[in-house]
Amino acid sequence: MSDMTPVRADDLPAVLDYLRGQTACAMFPLANLETHGLATQSGHSRAMSAWVRYEDGEVVAFLGMTRDGWMLPVLAAGDPLLDAVTAPLSMRSYEWILGEAGAVHSVLDALDLRHHPMGLLRDEPHFLLPLSDLVMPEVAGLLLVPADATRRDLLIDWRSQYNADVHGTSPSVAAERAVVDVDAMLETGSHVLLMQGDTPLAMTGINARAGNTVQVGGVFTPPARRGEGHARAAVALHLAALRDATGAEEAVLFAASDTAAAAYRAIGFSRIGTYTMCRLARPT
Incomplete structure (x- = not known):
């Protein structure tokens, strides 16, 4: 027996x-639900509205949307939940759709967004x-410092x-978005800088945490310093620090390029699938 319903507190x-x-x-x-809850419970931008499909009393498919327009499906490709939520979703404003590839592409089809x-797609x-398998690269002479307000202009x-x-934005x-992003980083203390003496070399951060798992994001090396191993050093040092200080046990991420993928494999990451990022173009 299958039942599709909006998510309520119960x-x-x-x-x-x-x-x-x-x-x-x-x-x-x-992470959004654990931290901010449902949109009916919180006015935070990442609080969520959501729909689920139950089968024999258990949740088997999920589609959520944050207040600020991020659609986040966690379901099998072609799940029947998509047919049930087409009408309510068509009345909502959203810009991003993120998730496992089959889920995101199914959303695009169900909502007739292919054209x-x-x-970005x-x-x-x-x-x-697993952070017990983290491989440390050469990090002699390098250290991490918080990405704080003293370096706000650089961070922006x-x-x-x-x-x-x-993200492929103009x-x-x-x-414009960088100012908002950096202010959020400064508020949460989510990002760090890799330094050599007084010289910043790269940046990395944690976009989400759920239980003992962290999501790595915002990894950046300025063009003049690329190809020198700074991104992998920054990520490895940050994950080692989180493992030792907070009990983090595993990390996940997705790679925007073959170069990035090679850097992550070098410190122990293994591929588990394909993740799709979709950003609908803003009206002009």
């Missing part, structure tokens, strides 16, 4: 159990690393380049 324990059963593919909705102008290799410049490179939009 559903949250079953929904969280479902998402925790596939944490690596569900980091963003899981919608895209700012990219399938990326999805990686997992780097994040603007990151948004243009990774320079003006990339710069």
Whole structure:
């Protein structure tokens, strides 16, 4: 027996159990729900509205949306839940669709978005690393420092380049978003800089945490310093510090390029699947 329903507070324990059963593919909705809850409970931008499909009393499919327009499906390709939520989703505003490749491409088909102008549609290799298997690269003379307000201008410049490179946004939009992104980083203390003396070499951060799993994101090396191993050093040092200080046990990430993928494999990450990032183009 199958039942499709909007998620209410009473559903949250079953929904969280479902998402925790596939944490690596569900980091963003899981972290959002654990931290900010449902949109009916919180006004936070990452609080979520969500729909689920039950089968024999258990959640078997999930689709959530944050207040700020991130759609996050965790379901099998072609799941019947998509047919049930087409109408309510068509009345909502969203910009991003993120998730396992089969889920995202099924959403695009169900919502008839294949011909919608895209700012970004990219399938990326999805990686997992048990932190007990972390391989440390050469890090002599390197250290991590918090990405704090004393370096706000640098962080905004780097994040603007990151948004243009990774998210495919125009320079003006990339710069606009960078200010918001950096202010969020500073508020949460999520990112760090790799330093050699007084010289910043690279940046990395944690975009989400659920239980003992962390989602690596925002990894950036300025163009003049690329090819020198700084990104892998930054990520490895940060993950080692989180493992030792907070008990983190595994890390997940997705790679925007073959170069990035090679760097992550070098410190122990293994591919577990494909993750799709879709950003619908803004109206002009």
